[in-house]
Amino acid sequence: MPRNRLHSPGRKVGVREVARLAGVSTASVSRVLNSPEAVGIETRMHVEAAVRQLGYIPNSAARALSRQRTNNIGAIVPTIDNAIFASSIQALQKRVGERGYSLLLAVSGYDPQTEYDQARSLITSGVEAISLLGEYHLPETYALLQRASIPFVNTYTYRADAPYPCVGFDNRVAASRATRYLIDLGHRRIGMIAGIEQDNDRAAARLAGVREAITEAGLPIVEAWIVQQPYAIGDGAAGLRRIMSGTDRPTAVLCGNDLLASGALLEAPSLGLRVPQDLSIVGFDDLELAAQLRPSLTTIRVPTAEMSRLAADYLFGTLEGQAMPRNTEVSVELITRESTAQPPPE
Secondary structure (H helix, E strand, O other): OOOOOOOOOOOOOOHHHHHHHHOOOHHHHHHHHHOHHHOOHHHHHHHHHHHHHHOOOOHHHHHHHHHOOOOEEEEEEOOOOOHHHHHHHHHHHHHHHHOOOEEEEEEOOOOHHHHHHHHHHHHHOOOOEEEEEOOOOOHHHHHHHHHOOOOEEEEOOOOOOOOOOEEEOOHHHHHHHHHHHHHHHOOOOEEEEEOOOOOOHHHHHHHHHHHHHHHHOOOOOOHHHEEEOOOOHHHHHHHHHHHOOOOOOOOEEEEOOHHHHHHHHHHHHHHOOOOOOOOEEEOOEOOHHHHOOOOOOEEEEOOHHHHHHHHHHHHHHHHOOOOOOOEEEOOOEEEOOOOOOOOOOO
16 A cells, blocks of 8 residues: 655545545445445455545534534543543543533543544544543544644643643652652562553553662562553452562562552452551552552542543633643642551561
8 A cells, every 4th residue: 555645734634535545436435434344355454544544534524523513522541440530531521511511432441543443433423622541642543633633632641741732640750759658668679560551651651660769779670579460459469469479579569550459458368468567558549449448558649530620621721722731730649548567577
């Protein structure tokens, strides 16, 4: 397939350009878009690749975006199984509703290609702006949003020099702060149950922050004490079993979120470990359950509702032509509870 010339943001892409890039007729493009089951697999693959490369949006949606207001805002999140994202969605919907808009939600399952497809679907449905989660998205997704002139904002992430609008916090700095807290308590043997780094900039940044703090303190990083797990309670328990499977064990474990930390905390007694006497555990997010666990969970508190409100305000301000701050940082807080203490004497 021939390589495409770059299109400038805002330039309209039509069916003819898609057909030309795919090497098929405009009728074939129309059939792929409207009745894909009636088209051969090879033709469909060529057309879908061209659509993706060009960021093509069907004319009906383009007209809706340019000629009328739909009063719809889109949001794409990795999952709704995690209470932190459910809380974020609730706060975002409340803010959107206060402005007389509706929220259209999509779930990507942490898959960047699925996220791209959902962004395109939301634009086709006529959303006026989109809230995304994290900074890592396919280049095609960013190009799609820019070509369609759709305001967007990345949440749960912050860098002062971020190239795209963001509302959130520095995940690396937050995780480093939690690690230094454990080091200040006297821990010298520290492990981590991290989230899966692949396609997740927040998980990667939190793991980087833990490694950074351990290294800066002159302590060894023991790779056997660092595992990556999906964000679920059962996976937190499995992660702790892996870390504690040898005779050489850490005295403290940081976790990529509160679900992983909850699993680790619940699994510890079955491994003969008392929390915090034998093992300190730290979470991330400060879900409602963190304070209800026994022992209660030390964690990083993330201001989810505030982030969602600020993200919505950025989108509305941009839609109204206001000069909005491009990158907005919110403060996170280390909440110390019963799950952490000084390490046991050696």
